[in-house]
Amino acid sequence: MAEFFNMGGYAAFVWPSFGITFLVLWANVWFAKNQFKRVTRETARRSAMTRAKKQARAS
Amino acid sequence: MLVGVGLATFIGVKTFKENITLFRSPSDIVAGKVKDGTRFRIGGMVVENSVQRRSDNLDIKFDLTDHANTVTVSYNGILPDLFSEGQGIVAMGQLDTDGMFVASEVLAKHDENYMPPEVAEALKKAGKMPGTSANFGAQTLVQP
Amino acid sequence: MFKWLHRFGSAPFVYRFSGALAPWVGGACAVLLGIGLYLGLFVAPTDYEQGESYRIIYVHVPAAIMSMFVYMVMAISSAVFLIWRMKLADAVAQAAAPIGASFTFLALVTGSLWGKPMWGTWWIWDGRLTSELLLLFLYLGYMALRAAIEQPQSAARAAAVLAIVGVVNIPIIHYSVEWWSTLHQPATITKLKPSIHESMAVPLRFMIFGFLFLFGYVLLVRLRTGILQREARASWVAQLPEIMRFNALAPAADSQAVSPSKHSETKHG
Numbered sequence: 051m052a053e054f055f056n057m058g059g060y061a062a063f064v065w066p067s068f069g070i071t072f073l074v075l076w077a078n079v080w081f082a083k084n085q086f087k088r089v090t091r092e093t094a095r096r097s098a099m100t101r102a103k104k105q106a107r108a109s
Numbered sequence: 110m111l112v113g114v115g116l117a118t119f120i121g122v123k124t125f126k127e128n129i130t131l132f133r134s135p136s137d138i139v140a141g142k143v144k145d146g147t148r149f150r151i152g153g154m155v156v157e158n159s160v161q162r163r164s165d166n167l168d169i170k171f172d173l174t175d176h177a178n179t180v181t182v183s184y185n186g187i188l189p190d191l192f193s194e195g196q197g198i199v200a201m202g203q204l205d206t207d208g209m210f211v212a213s214e215v216l217a218k219h220d221e222n223y224m225p226p227e228v229a230e231a232l233k234k235a236g237k238m239p240g241t242s243a244n245f246g247a248q249t250l251v252q253p
Numbered sequence: 254m255f256k257w258l259h260r261f262g263s264a265p266f267v268y269r270f271s272g273a274l275a276p277w278v279g280g281a282c283a284v285l286l287g288i289g290l291y292l293g294l295f296v297a298p299t300d301y302e303q304g305e306s307y308r309i310i311y312v313h314v315p316a317a318i319m320s321m322f323v324y325m326v327m328a329i330s331s332a333v334f335l336i337w338r339m340k341l342a343d344a345v346a347q348a349a350a351p352i353g354a355s356f357t358f359l360a361l362v363t364g365s366l367w368g369k370p371m372w373g374t375w376w377i378w379d380g381r382l383t384s385e386l387l388l389l390f391l392y393l394g395y396m397a398l399r400a401a402i403e404q405p406q407s408a409a410r411a412a413a414v415l416a417i418v419g420v421v422n423i424p425i426i427h428y429s430v431e432w433w434s435t436l437h438q439p440a441t442i443t444k445l446k447p448s449i450h451e452s453m454a455v456p457l458r459f460m461i462f463g464f465l466f467l468f469g470y471v472l473l474v475r476l477r478t479g480i481l482q483r484e485a486r487a488s489w490v491a492q493l494p495e496i497m498r499f500n501a502l503a504p505a506a507d508s509q510a511v512s513p514s515k516h517s518e519t520k521h522g
Contacts, residue, residue: 054295058305063370067363068294071312074355075286075467079279082474089481094499097491117390130434131379152434189373191302199436216373219302221441223310224450229301239448242431242439 191217282466289459315464316359323353331413348475354392380429381437391419
């Protein structure tokens with residue numbers, strides 16, 4: 051197992067490569083999902099407000 | 110935005126100024142295409158059985174070839190892990206008065222082939238080791 | 254056929270379709286990357302010349318290939334947007350840009366981490382590395398241009414022109430290693446007869462397709478976000494279940510708790 055982590059002496063280059071790659075891939079997914087949630091919430095709030103205004107005007 | 114465009118232009122101009130080819134070949138040097146006293150990069154293959162090391166320091170001398178012409182390179186410093194005879198290398202430095210290339214940096218240019226050691230061993234035995242399509246001054250190879 | 258194509262010009266259809274597709278693409282991505290990572294790290298043999306360090310290929314090459322592929326997606330979408338005035342194509346291009354920039358960044362960083370032990374340097378201004386760095390600046394320039402121009406229509410058009418002009422860099426990246434002398438080695442897999450042993454190529458294929466599906470997944474999520482932003486006032490958006498759900502919860506709370514916050518201020522401004 052130690053041999054595996056040592057990567058033939060290139061551990062200092064191999065592991066950071068894989069680490070940063072999967073960090074960036076994960077961040078891609080996280081930011082996209084998060085932004086989608088935020089925009090959904092904002093859009094919902096805005097449409098709720100326009101609906102409330104319409105109702106107020108109607109009554 | 111402006112910074113981005115500025116940087117891109119800077120890099121573009123820098124590359125074209127330094128010549129888009131990264132290194133010159135031994136044939137270029139033999140043909141006198143490099144001005145005396147300029148620092149430049151040379152690229153080629155380390156000739157088999159040409160590496161001379163000193164036991165007491167890091168001084169090393171070897172011949173560099175593009176399979177047409179050969180230039181001797183001297184260097185004192187740390188070599189990349191891949192450095193070996195038959196290996197492609199790119200060195201930075203300048204010519205001395207004897208026509209020897211005095212390098213201040215030696216980089217390895219590995220080829221595009223990937224295989225397990227057993228396969229490499231078998232191919233070597235069969236004399237079928239794949240070469241590289243790398244541009245090692247290919248133009249000079251075709252010229253007489 | 255034409256009708257079927259026409260539906261892809263319709264925002265509600267694309268929004269729903271990509272919503273249904275995304276989980277499958279995401280699932281496939283997770284499976285592909287999982288298998289690729291396992292095969293690449295545990296099963297693939299060591300390299301005869303580079304030893305274990307060559308395993309960086311399993312993250313470097315997929316990132317590099319995808320950095321160019323995403324750019325082509327962005328440029329083609331931009332062209333479709335300019336020629337047929339298709340707003341959705343602009344949304345695709347906009348959604349692709351940050352993903353492409355992140356792949357380019359990864360290709361440069363993992364390449365640097367590979368170059369140091371093998372070549373002996375982190376960086377060199379050769380044709381391949383320089384043109385790939387230029388690609389990163391093209392992505393960043395595209396995003397900066399969109400952000401800098403206030404009027405969305407002109408921002409979209411200017412950015413699309415930049416994306417199309419930048420396409421010249423793609424063949425330069427690919428052929429740089431053949432046209433000029435570079436430190437970077439020539440192509441290994443993107444040629445008729447790949448010069449990589451099959452046992453090492455299989456994990457690489459899994460990783461490349463894993464990256465492709467990750468791009469697909471993130472693109473779909475970002476595209477849906479972009480559609481919501483562009484169509485915020487449309488009635489079909491107000492009737493979406495995810496919007497209705499918020500509406501059902503929101504009104505009472507909205508009028509008291511939320512309206513004094515900065516959210517409502519920005520909306521009026």
